[in-house]
Amino acid sequence: MSNERAIPTIQYGAFSQRVHEQAAATRSVIKAQLELTYRCNLHCRHCYTDPYNSKDFFPRELALEEIHRLLNDMQQLGIVWLNLTGGDIFMHPHFFEIYEAAIQKGFLLQLYTNGTLFTKATIERLQQMPPFTIDISCHSVTEAPFDWFTQVPGSFRSFVRGMEMLRDSSLPFTLKTKAMNWNRDEMPAIKQFVESFGQEFGLTTSLSPRLNGDLSSLNYRIAPEDIQALQGDQPATEVQEERCNSLSHLLTPNTDKLYRCGCGTDTIHINAWGELGTCTLQYERRVSLRTHQLAEAIEMLFREIRGMQYQGESPCRTCEIHTFCDKKPSDARWESGSAEAPIPYDCDIAHVRAQSALRHTVIHPLR
Ligand code: SF4
Numbered sequence: 001m002s003n004e005r006a007i008p009t010i011q012y013g014a015f016s017q018r019v020h021e022q023a024a025a026t027r028s029v030i031k032a033q034l035e036l037t038y039r040c041n042l043h044c045r046h047c048y049t050d051p052y053n054s055k056d057f058f059p060r061e062l063a064l065e066e067i068h069r070l071l072n073d074m075q076q077l078g079i080v081w082l083n084l085t086g087g088d089i090f091m092h093p094h095f096f097e098i099y100e101a102a103i104q105k106g107f108l109l110q111l112y113t114n115g116t117l118f119t120k121a122t123i124e125r126l127q128q129m130p131p132f133t134i135d136i137s138c139h140s141v142t143e144a145p146f147d148w149f150t151q152v153p154g155s156f157r158s159f160v161r162g163m164e165m166l167r168d169s170s171l172p173f174t175l176k177t178k179a180m181n182w183n184r185d186e187m188p189a190i191k192q193f194v195e196s197f198g199q200e201f202g203l204t205t206s207l208s209p210r211l212n213g214d215l216s217s218l219n220y221r222i223a224p225e226d227i228q229a230l231q232g233d234q235p236a237t238e239v240q241e242e243r244c245n246s247l248s249h250l251l252t253p254n255t256d257k258l259y260r261c262g263c264g265t266d267t268i269h270i271n272a273w274g275e276l277g278t279c280t281l282q283y284e285r286r287v288s289l290r291t292h293q294l295a296e297a298i299e300m301l302f303r304e305i306r307g308m309q310y311q312g313e314s315p316c317r318t319c320e321i322h323t324f325c326d327k328k329p330s331d332a333r334w335e336s337g338s339a340e341a342p343i344p345y346d347c348d349i350a351h352v353r354a355q356s357a358l359r360h361t362v363i364h365p366l367r
């Protein structure tokens with residue numbers, strides 16, 4: 001008779017819910033995003049990391065041994081989901097060493113890539129130890145606009161070749177689209193392309209200033225009325241559904257907190273220079289992991305971010321549609337001069353979303 005016992009299994013949804021509930025109860029960090037490098041073979045016009053995709057900045061990036069140390073620290077902390085991103089991950093000279101170390105540590109790995117750098121060898125290596133998922137940006141399915149936007153001739157052909165290889169590989173992947181003013185009319189074609197790969201089409205719209213404060217990335221924002229038109233054709237995203245199901249919260253916020261989102265709860269972000277943040281675009285406060293241990297840095301940073309409050313009389317402080325708003329304090333600092341200030345574009349988008357969810361007139365927060 002065998003002494004072997006079957007390992008109990010659980011559906012992924014139930015597992016995820018249980019881990020999130022435990023994290024909320026114990027105030028634990030369970031998700032991390034690690035930018036391996038700012039290097040990228042493309043120069044997308046909306047890209048927030050692109051100013052640091054230059055050899056002048058590469059020496060500041062985390063060394064391989066620092067990345068290994070961070071992987072150990074994250075494992076000890078109990079992090080479950082690890083997102084490796086860039087730049088483009090495949091531009092890191094030691095990507096597979098990092099990737100395989102992360103897999104062996106048991107993280108559920110989510111990879112972000114632009115999809116243009118897949119080769120037979122990379123696909124085969126990923127197949128040996130598959131990630132949890134691979135997310136690929138798909139902002140155009142037409143050669144001329146695609147190459148115009150990435151500023152790299154031939155990138156569209158590399159993208160299509162990469163997607164075909166990925167489709168034939170059986171590796172798990174998702175395509176994600178950002179609707180902007182230049183690709184707005186391409187949405188039906190992108191949807192068709194995405195669905196031809198067996199994927200569900202969904203889109204996001206928010207753009208942020210570049211990490212060095214350059215606002216040129218915002219030139220590609222889609223107009224609020226175009227978002228409304230596009231979303232008329234779309235199934236509501238998870239976030240929107242959640243918002244629509246909680247309309248009773250359409251009230252003056254019951255807190256003066258600068259961060260009313262999930263910042264400072266269960267997620268960390270580490271940039272390519274080894275600076276810890278609470279999310280990708282939170283740059284109000286960072287702690288260097290070159291001078292602080294991860295656990296200590298999280299404690300300091302989370303306490304500080306959770307304690308940040310509006311001090312002035314910003315409309316955001318009393319905004320009744322804040323649950324529909326994408327405003328990020330660091331974006332506001334670059335765009336409006338202060339982390340507390342409203343971002344007029346975000347107000348317009350939040351207003352459109354609120355009216356569409358409520359199906360009646362809502363007063364614009366800046367009027
Ligand atoms: S592929 Fe990603 S990292 Fe590279 S330039 Fe485009 S947006 Fe930036």
Ligand code: SF4
Pocket residue numbers: 315316317319320321322325326327341342343344346347348350351365366
């Ligand atoms: S909608 Fe405007 S005023 Fe309201 S929270 Fe967002 S940026 Fe602030």
